[in-house]
Amino acid sequence: MTLRVGVVGGGQLARMMIAPAVELGVELRVLAEDAGMSASLAATAVGDYRDAATVLEFARDVDVITFDHEHVPQDVLAALVEAGVAVHPGPDALRFAQDKLLMRARLQELGMPQPDWAAVTDADELQAFIDDHGGRAVVKTPRGGYDGKGVRVVSAGTEAADWFATLAEDAHGGALLVEELVEFTRELAQQVARRPSGAMRAYPVVETVQRDGVCAEVIAPAPHAGERLPQVAAQIGTAIAEGLGVTGMLAVELFETTDERLLVNELAMRPHNSGHWSQDGAVTGQFEQHLRAVLDLPLGDTTALAAWSVMVNVLGGPVEGSLDERFATAMAEHPQAKVHTYGKAPRPGRKVGHVNVVGDDLDDVAYQARAAVAVFLD
Numbered sequence: 001m002t003l004r005v006g007v008v009g010g011g012q013l014a015r016m017m018i019a020p021a022v023e024l025g026v027e028l029r030v031l032a033e034d035a036g037m038s039a040s041l042a043a044t045a046v047g048d049y050r051d052a053a054t055v056l057e058f059a060r061d062v063d064v065i066t067f068d069h070e071h072v073p074q075d076v077l078a079a080l081v082e083a084g085v086a087v088h089p090g091p092d093a094l095r096f097a098q099d100k101l102l103m104r105a106r107l108q109e110l111g112m113p114q115p116d117w118a119a120v121t122d123a124d125e126l127q128a129f130i131d132d133h134g135g136r137a138v139v140k141t142p143r144g145g146y147d148g149k150g151v152r153v154v155s156a157g158t159e160a161a162d163w164f165a166t167l168a169e170d171a172h173g174g175a176l177l178v179e180e181l182v183e184f185t186r187e188l189a190q191q192v193a194r195r196p197s198g199a200m201r202a203y204p205v206v207e208t209v210q211r212d213g214v215c216a217e218v219i220a221p222a223p224h225a226g227e228r229l230p231q232v233a234a235q236i237g238t239a240i241a242e243g244l245g246v247t248g249m250l251a252v253e254l255f256e257t258t259d260e261r262l263l264v265n266e267l268a269m270r271p272h273n274s275g276h277w278s279q280d281g282a283v284t285g286q287f288e289q290h291l292r293a294v295l296d297l298p299l300g301d302t303t304a305l306a307a308w309s310v311m312v313n314v315l316g317g318p319v320e321g322s323l324d325e326r327f328a329t330a331m332a333e334h335p336q337a338k339v340h341t342y343g344k345a346p347r348p349g350r351k352v353g354h355v356n357v358v359g360d361d362l363d364d365v366a367y368q369a370r371a372a373v374a375v376f377l378d
């Protein structure tokens with residue numbers, strides 16, 4: 001009997017589950033926010049993921065519900081579970097990816113290494129934290145942030161006045177998250193796949209390069225890592241996957257500090273930009289792995305296929321025309337490049353696609369990936 005997976009959210013992550021689903025013979029259904037989204041190829045429904053009745057209707061006749069994003073409200077998730085729908089990751093795990101304050105508190109209980117942090121409810125509390133941490137700190141809105149929106153480096157408690165004001169209007173009230181400004185040499189990401197029955201597989205730890213708060217490039221595995229760092233990163237990833245009961249793909253964003261510690265930045269419980277390299281660079285890509293994990297099927301090998309993989313995002317796209325018009329040039333000039341597009345209209349800063357290149361020489365692999373992406377820009 002054909003297995004059926006329902007994905008809530010019609011973005012590029014849902015889109016990139018389509019090809020592996022076809023290969024596995026899994027029927028993929030997508031509840032998209034609007035017509036014409038990235039995953040419209042598989043969209044069987046269009047509707048509001050915040051509406052329980054809409055999501056329940058979509059969830060009828062699928063074997064499992066999973067997600068393209070973290071924004072499905074807890075009451076909608078609870079209604080699914082109540083109705084007997086298999087939901088992976090489940091609400092009890094997902095809430096730690098939905099709310100950065102809940103995440104910090106839970107990671108503290110689990111003894112995970114993380115930046116100094118506090119929940120602050122007004123400018124005075126924020127100022128006190130700043131004063132205790134060398135005059136600067138990072139303030140974050142606990143919910144709804146992405147690509148650096150909702151993250152601000154501040155040196156005065158008054159610099160988050162607008163966010164405190166928004167909180168005051170919010171029915172739930174609550175607090176902002178403040179963290180020490182971490183001195184890091186680089187950012188890393190550790191992915192782990194976990195089945196409902198508990199089996200896990202960790203991917204090689206990767207280096208991620210952010211520009212203006214947005215992931216620009218990923219190098220897999222993280223260069224100059226030695227033996228210990230990959231082991232510690234994998235231990236952190238598996239401890240979090242197990243401790244939080246994550247099912248499906250988990251990404252743990254990490255800082256490598258100037259004094260060579262690893263600190264957890266944040267979590268994503270779905271395929272993640274830091275894992276796009278695995279589509280072409282690993283035995284089992286993260287999108288296939290996510291489907292296998294949420295269906296509680298045996299997980300695939302996570303070994304890299306070559307010494308190096310580099311993923312470069314296409315951010316913005318061409319000023320005029322579409323990505324498609326540049327395909328022929330990119331393909332002719334960079335036959336090693338694997339181009340992935342999201343079916344999205346170019347707009348400054350928008351993630352509209354990425355390029356993977358895999359090979360034995362890191363400089364060459366990185367050059368080819370960047371040069372292929374450059375064909376789609378200007």
Ligand SMILES: Nc1ncnc2c1ncn2[C@@H]1O[C@H](COP(=O)(O)OP(=O)(O)O)[C@@H](O)[C@H]1O
Pocket residue numbers: 115138140145146147148149150151179180181182183187210213253265266
């Ligand atoms: N405590 C911190 N210290 C230093 N830089 C940080 C800190 N927290 C976040 N950043 C920087 O901001 C980026 C975005 O923050 P993150 O919490 O990952 O938000 P988002 O949900 O937008 O990805 C991080 O990738 C990192 O470059």
Ligand SMILES: [Mg+2]
Pocket residue numbers: 147253266
């Ligand atoms: Mg992040």
